Amino acid sequence: MSGPPAADRLPDFSSELYKDAYSRINAIVIEGEQEAHDNYISIGTLIPDQAEELARLARMEIKHMKGFTACAKNLGVAADMPFAKKFFAPLHDNFQKALAEGKVVTCLLTQAILIEAFAISAYHIYIPVADPFARKITEGVVKDEYTHLNYGQQWLKANLETCREELEQANRANLPLVRTMLEQVASDAAVLQMDQEDLMADFLSSYQEALLDVGLTSREIARLAAAALVG
C-alpha cells in the first residue's frame, strides 16, 4: 500500500488550459444558479402558500450567480454560456414538463434535492483547489445551498406517504441525467483538479443523506441510486 501523494499542488490558474476549462465549468455554475432561481419561482406557483419562502431562496441563487460571475472576471475568463444552456437543456426540459403537469414532487426532487445535492458536493470538492478569490465566494455559497437542500427535504418528508411513487419516477427520469452531465465535463473538471469519481461519490453521499432524512430506507435509496450507477 503506497502512502498519500506528496504535498497537494494547486493548478496554475493563469494557464490557457485552466482558463479554457474554467470557461465551461464556471458557465455551468452560473447557468445552474440562474436555473435554480427560475425553478424556485416556478415551484412557488404550484404551492402558493410557500411562494414567499421560495422567492427568498430564489434571491439567494441570484446572489450566488453574481458571485460566480465575479470569479470568472477575476481570472479574466469569459463564461461559455451557450455551452451551459445546452448542458442544462435535458434537465431544464424535464423540469418544465413536470411544471406544466403540476408535479410538485418531481419539481422539488429535481431542483431542491438532486441539483442542490450535486451543487453542494461539487462545491465541496472545488473549494480546496479553487483560486483564493473563488474559494471565499464558494465557501459562502455552500452554506446557503444547505438551506435549500433542507427546504426540499422538509417538504418531501412531510408529504412522503403521498409522493413515494412520484419520487421514484422523478428519480428514474432525472438521476441518470446528472451522471451524463458529469461525464460531459469530466475532462474539464480534471483540469481544475476535481476528480470525477470524487464528484460522483460525494454527490451520492449527499443525495443518500437527503433521502434518508426524507424517510426512505437505505435499500430504497440504493435502488434509486443504482439508476445513476448501473449501466
Place this chain on the structure above:
Amino acid sequence: MFGLIGHSTNFDEARAKARSLGFEEFAEGSLDMWCSAPPQLVERLELTSPGGRTVEGAYIDSCFVPEMLSRFKTARRKVLSAMELAQKSGLDITALGGFTSIIFENFNLLKEQQIRSTTLEWQRFTTGNTHTAWVICRQVETNAPRLGIDLRHASVAVVGATGDIGSAVCRWLSQRTGVRELLLVARQQQPLLDLQRELGGGRILGLDEALPQADVVVWVASLPQTLSIEVASLKSPCLMIDGGYPKNLDSKANGAGIHVLKGGIVEFFSDITWQMMEMAEMANPSRQMFACFAEAILLEFEGIHTNFSWGRNNITLDKMDLIGAASLRHGFEALSLLPDSSAALATA
C-alpha cells in the same frame, strides 16, 4: 450506541453480500460503481451481557473492498465517508475494522478531520487495537500450555513487533507472562531498537532466523503474497497466532505439529442476530467477531465514550487490564484451539 465499520474480504463476496441484504442493484454493479457508492448502515444490533445489560449499535459497511487498496483517493474517501456516516447516525463509539484502521493509520487520515460539512469527532472512534492485543496475549497464555509449551521456557517471536498491536503484545508478554525470550521481528531497524530499549530485552532477528527458534509465533503484520514459510524448519509443536489482516496464515504454514489459531477473534456467550459476520469467514458467525469490533461494544457496555485506542504505541498495560476485565465481565472469550486441535486447525 456503538458502531462497527467493516467491509467485505473481496469484491465477489461484497456483491454476494449486497444481494443477500437486499441491495440487488449494488450486487450487479462494477468495481467502478462500488468506488462511487456511499457507505451503508446495513444492520442495527442489540447485545445483552450475562449481567443483563443491553446495548444497541449498528454495522456500517464502508463499501470498500481490498481491490481498491491501490486507489489511494478511493480508499481514503471510503474510510472518511463511513466515519462521517457513523457520526451523523449518532453512534457514540465506533470501531474501525479490517483495512479501515490500517488505511486510517497508513494514509495519516488524522489530518483529514473535515469531510464536507462534517468535522469528525475523533473521540467517537477507536481502532480497537487494545482489545485485540489483550485477546492475542490471552490466546498465547491459554493455548501454549495446551500444546505442552511452557512459556517460562519458551521463545515467542512477534512478527510486526513495532506496530501498535505488536508492541503492546511485546510489552504484555515481557512484563506479565515470564516468557523466556522474545524474538522481535519487523522491517525497520530503528523502531526495533527503540522497542528493545523500552522492553529492556528481546532479541532482534530477521524472520528467517526467528521462525526456527520460536515455540510460539505471533503474527501481527500483514503477510506478503510472496511469503513462503519453510515448514520443515519450524519447531514441533509450534503455536502460531494469526493476528494479522487478512487472516491467511493457515495457507502458508501447515503441517504436523504446527497449530495455527486465528488471532484477535472473540466469541460472545450467546447468539447475536446479525448477518455481517457470516461473510467474514467466522467459524461460528452468530457468536464470533473481531476483537476490535468487540472493543466498541465493551466501551458501550462500560459507558466509556472515548477514543480508547487511538494513534500509535499508546496501548498501556493498564488499558489492556481495563478492557480485558470488561471483556470477561460482558461475556466475551478469546478464540481457542479446539480440543482435537491438531486435526481441526493445523491442517486447515
